[in-house]
Amino acid sequence: MIGRLRGILASKSPPWLVIDVGGVGYELEAPMSTFYDLPDLGREVALFTHYAQKEDSVSLYGFLREGERRLFRDVQKVSGIGAKIALAILSGVPVDEFARLVQAGDVAALTKIPGVGKKTAERIVVELRDRVGDFGGAAPGLTGLPGDPQSEATVALQQLGYKPAEAARMARDAAKAGDDAAAIIRKALQSALR
Known part of the structure; x- marks a missing residue:
C-alpha cells in the first residue's frame, strides 16, 4: 500500500499529475483542491495517497491534506x-x-x-x-483546523470518541470568553464526569 509520496512535481494537467520519486514517475489523480495549492513544476511536493485496486485497473489518488x-x-x-x-x-x-x-x-x-x-x-x-x-481533525497542522478555540476543542473531543453534535455541545457549554482550547477541553471533560 502506498500511503504518502514525496518527490519532484514532474507534470500537472488536471486531474492528473506525476511525481518523480527517485527516478520513478508516479501518476496520480487529484482533486482541484489539491491542484490549486501545488508548487511549480520541478519543485518538491509531498502528497497523502489512496491506492485503489479493481479487477481490471490500479489507481493512485493524491491529496495535499x-x-x-x-x-x-x-x-x-x-x-x-x-x-x-x-x-x-x-x-x-x-x-x-x-x-x-x-x-x-x-x-x-x-x-x-x-x-x-x-x-x-x-x-x-x-x-x-x-x-x-x-x-478536518485527523492530523493537526496538516488539515487546516478551525482557528477558534471552541472549534479546536470540538475537534479534540471528537478525537476522544464523542459524537460531533455532543462534542460541539460540550465545547459550547464549557467555553468562556478568553479560554484557549485546552481550558475548554479540560472544563468539558470535568463537566462530563459529574
Whole structure:
C-alpha cells in the first residue's frame, strides 16, 4: 500500500499529475483542491495517497491534506458514490464547508456539486452526518483546523470518541470568553464526569 509520496512535481494537467520519486514517475489523480495549492513544476511536493485496486485497473489518488483523503475515502462508503464523484465533491467544495453542509442537512447546496443529485445528497447527509467532524481533525497542522478555540476543542473531543453534535455541545457549554482550547477541553471533560 502506498500511503504518502514525496518527490519532484514532474507534470500537472488536471486531474492528473506525476511525481518523480527517485527516478520513478508516479501518476496520480487529484482533486482541484489539491491542484490549486501545488508548487511549480520541478519543485518538491509531498502528497497523502489512496491506492485503489479493481479487477481490471490500479489507481493512485493524491491529496495535499489528510482531511481531503479522509473525506475521499469516507464519501465512497455512501451507496452509489465512487472515486469520480468523490473527486468532484473535493473539487467543488472545501472539506470544512462540506462538513458544515452535511451537518446542516443542506441537500440543496450539496446537489450543486457536479454528479451529486438529490437522492445522492440525501444519502450523504444520512450516512455521513455523524462522521463529518473527523474529516478536518485527523492530523493537526496538516488539515487546516478551525482557528477558534471552541472549534479546536470540538475537534479534540471528537478525537476522544464523542459524537460531533455532543462534542460541539460540550465545547459550547464549557467555553468562556478568553479560554484557549485546552481550558475548554479540560472544563468539558470535568463537566462530563459529574
